[in-house]
Amino acid sequence: MIKLRESRMSEIPVYQNYINGEFQPHSASYIEVTNPANGELLSRVPNADTSEVEAAITAAKKAQKAWAAKPAIERAQYLHKIADKLRQNAEHLAAVITKEQGKVLSLATVEVNFTADYLDYMAGWARRIEGEIITSDRPGENIFMFRKPLGVVAGILPWNFPFFLIARKMAPALITGNTIVIKPSEETPNNCFEFTRLLDEVDLPAGVFNVVCGTGYGVGQALTSNSQIDMISFTGSVATGSAIMAAAAPNVTKLNLELGGKAPAIVLEDADLDLAVNAIKASRVINTGQVCNCAERIYVHTAVADKFIEKLSSAMAATRYGDPMKQSDLEMGPLINQASLDKVISMVSKAKSEGAQVITGGKVADIGPGFHYEPTVLAGCHSDMEIMQKEIFGPVLPVQVVASLEEAVELANASEYGLTSSVYTRDLRQAMRAIDLLDYGETYINRENFEAMQGFHAGTRKSGIGGADGKHGLYEYTRTHVAYVQN
Ligand code: TXE
Secondary structure, eight states, X not given: OOOOOBOSSSSSBBOOXXXXXXXXXXXXXXXXXXXXXXOOEEEEEEOOOHHHHHHHHHHHHHHHHHHHHSOHHHHHHHHHHHHHHXXXXXXXXXXXXXXXXXXXXHHHHHHHHHHHHHHXXXXXXXXXXXXXXXXXXXXXXXXXXXXXXXXXXXXXXXSSSHHHHHHHHHHHHHHTTOEXXXXXXXXXXXXXXXXXXXXXXXXXXXXXXXXXXOOXXXXXXXXXXXXXXXXXXXXXXXXXXXHHHHHHGGGTOEEEEEOOOOOEEEEOTTSOHHHXXXXXXXXXXXXXXXXXXXXXXXXXXXXXXXXXXXXXHHHHHTOOBSOTTTOSSOSBOOOSSHHHHHHHHHHHHHHHHTTOEEEEOOXXXXXXXXXXXXXXXXXXXXXXXXXXXXXXXXSEEEEEEESSHHHHHHHHHSSSEESEEEEEOSOHHHHHHHHHHOOOSEEEESOOOOOOTTSOEEOEETTEESEESHHHHHHTTEEEEXXXXXX
């Protein structure tokens, strides 16, 4: 078996695709992976061609029936073993994530441990996957509804929580008897190869888990348009989600899409302002604002607006940020790449030209190399500004003042996104009314992210199709089969 190899010609690791239980030699072109905090070259990863994608799909197809035939509790043992390996290697894995993604080490460590817990959690469903027996209209007949695997899943990953997303896709897929082909983001593939190296040590049957690395328009397109793929599970942008829908259309492939959000945080007149400020600030600097469910826009009641903006600005201005491999006590690292930095620069500049006032931040951070942007608060925003409508995915908080809960909810709902929302109030009736009125897949009261693994992470409108986590997320990876049995 060819193991992951380090290039002999340089110090830079060269990773290989994992197909049919082996790291495969790759002769086509490579993609260079760099550290967003300082531009350092970290690795070379395969830019796979169509034949490698097809080989991975063929291996996954071949392995699927035997994998599904194993009792679920046996499949669960593999997930538990991988979880143990992740915990044993948490420090190394967290450093790999931080170097290529830019998040602070403490968050990368949380991500690794949460990923291990997620594998254990999904493995725990092994004895709980249930079908139904339905009452028949006919005498002497039983109607059975079975839950069966779909077949081969394509898991296409983003770069913001690249390690956790491996598990979020592969754990429910594998425990329900599917096999999987993973495409990591070309921005952050190293952690996926390190995950795979550990997975390789647990002797999972060949073909059950495969990794093919490359670009979206190359490997992504080849995977999503392939008729042998039975489900596409994707997390990323709306534009790519739409492209995947088009690629999947000729084969009518099942889709599970998580396409981000524009989470409104509503701060009412009776809110605990310190609690609201701390939660919103933390949600916006964690992962440098590159989180699908972090507060992306704020609606604050006029009665507390000035005080809230002052507290929020002080908190944001005090954020400790920089190169997370150089300083251990940071709250925030760089953005993922130049394109993301350019997007933030452009959105803030446009907001300013439309009348927003910069209370703190508002420019690229002057701290040397890397894609660093200052933690920013923008006041005087209004709903028709781009910054109140489009996903920023950076450490910027635009604030709009409102007169009531009803006005805030109306503005919050007038969005093409519908993933998560939050409300700050001490009044339970106001909280329940907000939950009633908000057209969102998730609402947090007096807190921000993260979501629970036993919940159901799903959005409305352009935030996606289907969802992840918990029982409902698990069953996304199954199909039903109804049998009518006449005695
Ligand atoms: O995402 P893409 P990008 C949002 C966020 C961010 C923006 C752009 O607003 O600023 O998207 O990020 C693969 N067929 N989110 O451009 O392109 C690609 O290779 C198949 C929200 O990095 O969606 C990568 O593996 N696959 C978000 C993955 O899609 C394709 C997380 C994500 O890349 C493909 C990330 C194609 N045609 C970004 N094109 C969230 N929901 O949390 C690209 N890919």
